[in-house]
Amino acid sequence: MANLRAGLIGLGMMGRHHARVLRELDGVELVAMADSFGDSHGVANGLTVHDKVEDMIAQGIDCAVVAVPTVLHEEVAMQLAEAGIHCLVEKPIANDSESGRRIAAAFERMGLIGAVGHIERFNPSLQSLRARLEAGDLGDVYQISTRRQGPFPARIADVGVVKDLATHDIDLTAWLAQSNYVDVVAHTTSRSGREHEDMVTAIGHLGDGIVTNHIVNWLSPMKERTAIVLGERGAFIADTISADLTFVENGTLQTEWESMAAFRGVSEGSSTRFALAKREPLKMEHEAFRDAILGKSMNVVTMAEGLETLRVAEAVLESARTGGVVAL
Known part of the structure; x- marks a missing residue:
């Protein structure tokens, strides 16, 4: 089976760790990145860092990690849902519960795996x-x-x-x-x-x-x-x-x-x-997200749980x- 093609939005303090783990993860290939502030931590390793999420989506990805500031979660997550891309969004799911409900509903409506990064x-x-x-x-x-x-x-x-x-x-x-x-x-x-x-x-x-x-x-x-x-x-x-x-x-x-x-x-x-x-909790979190996408298990923190x-x-x-x- 071909590797899942993954994207990463947000290359800040948390994003750099996601980049490292995605590159270590069996069955997943990090192929695309986006951050309007560029690659401040030098994690691109030859990948193009797009200014806009839609340009990253155009590279053809199966799943994405959202590590942008909380106020931007809804905007980015909704773009991914509309494009049919599975999403792991950092906690909290959104800036407020109304926004969180819209995100959760969009992923459920599209039949996509939506997970929240409650790493503990x-x-x-x-x-x-x-x-x-x-x-x-x-x-x-x-x-x-x-x-x-x-x-x-x-x-x-x-x-x-x-x-x-x-x-x-x-x-x-x-x-x-x-x-x-x-x-x-x-x-x-x-x-x-x-x-x-x-x-x-x-x-x-x-x-x-x-x-x-x-x-x-x-x-x-x-x-x-x-x-x-x-x-x-x-x-x-x-x-x-x-x-x-x-x-x-x-x-x-x-x-x-x-x-x-x-x-x-x-x-x-x-x-x-x-x-x-x-074992490193972040790697275990990514493995759970990968396995949920592949239909092997459902051990992610769901968007409904993140909303609660x-x-x-x-x-x-x-x-x-x-x-x-x-x-x-």
Whole structure:
């Protein structure tokens, strides 16, 4: 079978990584590029960098990756849908949910694979955690907590921390639990002088009663990416920077320390850090997109799922604006 002919729109900080992975991917050939600002990171390697998406489409491609600023997602994705080209668009799916609905509807109408780049689903620690939750290793799940903080990335100019970073946590939380959000309440602030928020704290409930909380900011001098799933038998701790997964089980030993024995909650048991095969999440994401196009599997983050994540992000911003609980 001939290789899928792939195009890449957007050659910025994320686009350069997509270019590298596309060139490494079996069954895919990167043949076309477009970026109105040119090839700032020198990734073209002899390919013509088109100013316009339609000129890139004219080269004849089967699929494309969209890594342009969020405000341009709809314009570019709709051009690809009209041309019958499968699309992996970076997260969030669009700048707002109305735009996201139009994109998702267009790809469904054309019978095309439309995927959203919520890359955390392909992190080895979270993939292992999801499998262990499905196997019932934790029993009932009570709470999912995430922390995602670090210095401000200069590449982000068109959205705040909620749509850029918190969408990772919203998506991975609903995916791990296999349950959607039913309400959220949140507070945001902007301390860096930018137009958009750079810090958010959000609390929510999922449809199955799981409590969630998310701490996300661009103001921290240290980088942290952690998800903790607390349940009946203990807690899983996933560090998505190192791709490590640890399980701390509930203790079973009786304590002879009188003041501690009076506390009738759980006690700390054994801790296990699992040995995991650690493959690059971006490559796994591209493999899933390729296999969906070829009809081998459907493990991509669908545009419908990407749209639901964006709806929750908008509810977070609405709650921060009004000070109330927002139902979804």
